[in-house]
Amino acid sequence: MTSLDDLADRARSLVRGRHRTLLGIAGGPGSGKTTLAENLVALLRRRPPAGLPPLDWVAYLPMDGFHLADVELDRLGRRDRKGAPDTFDAAGYAALLRRLRQDEDDVIYAPAFERELEQPIAGSIPLPRAARLVVTEGNYLLLDQGDWARVRPTLHEVWYCDLDSDERVRRLVARHERFGKDHDAAVAWVLGTDQRNADLIATTRPKADLIVPDAVLRTIGERDQAMID
Incomplete structure (x- = not known):
């Protein structure tokens, strides 16, 4: 897989007949999962398989909406390591x-994660019956510990974002600064809580069906940044 087009071709090939397909994209914090998923879905919407309607045939489901709310993290004493499994x-x-995967409902609503608030928002993402491919992304899709072990069996294929560690850290610090942390606090969080999570996630890499290489992730990220600039 050397380009976004290659990845789109592979994702499209997973859809067989009228059965719904679930594609997972995993990787550590800051590895480009969201950027890849959003770009992949946008491209796929423009190029549906023969016989399927454009736009609604593919849907995007981020895992981050399943963060516990801060009030619950405070009750559990876990807020200082928010983002851990x-x-x-x-x-x-x-x-x-x-x-x-059961594909029995006209629409299924999923929570989103509002980064300005750092809180999940229930019922924010409609997933219509027309969606034959659902692309979901998150840190722990390949983790086989606790309740996370229930996730992988529901997914038809999982890709792993293998971004260079230094670039991943750079992006993650910039993200934390963008959402309100000062530089020192951002670096401390990235090298502490985020890095512990990244080390755990890296152990799941061998379980992926496909490794998305650093070069592809950088190209997609640079294109997105150029559009923002």
Whole structure:
């Protein structure tokens, strides 16, 4: 896989007949999962498989909406490591994936994550019955611990974003600064909580069906940044 077009061709090939397909994109914090998923879905919407309607045939589901709210993290004493595996509703995420795979509902609503508030927002993402491919992304899709072990069996294929570690850290610091942390606090969080999570996620890399290489992730990220600039 050397380009976004190659990845789109592979994703499109996963859809067979009228059965719904779930594609996962995993990787550490700041590895480009969201950017890849959003660009992939945008490209796929313009190029549906023969016989499927444009736009609605593919949907995007981020895992971040399953963050526990800060009030619950405070109750559990886990807010200082927000983003760790046990700071998400992993069972709820797996249950929603099972509903999607069962393909019995006209629409399924999923929560989103509002980064300005750093909070999940319920019922924000409609996933219509027309969606034959659902692209979901998140840190722990390949983790086989606790309730996370329920996730991988629901997914037809999982890709792993293998961004260079230094670039991943640079992007992550910039993201934390963009959403309100000062530089020192951003660096401390990235090299502490985020890095512990990244080290755990890296152990799941061998379980991926496809490794998305650094060069592809950088190209997609640079294109997005150029559009913003």
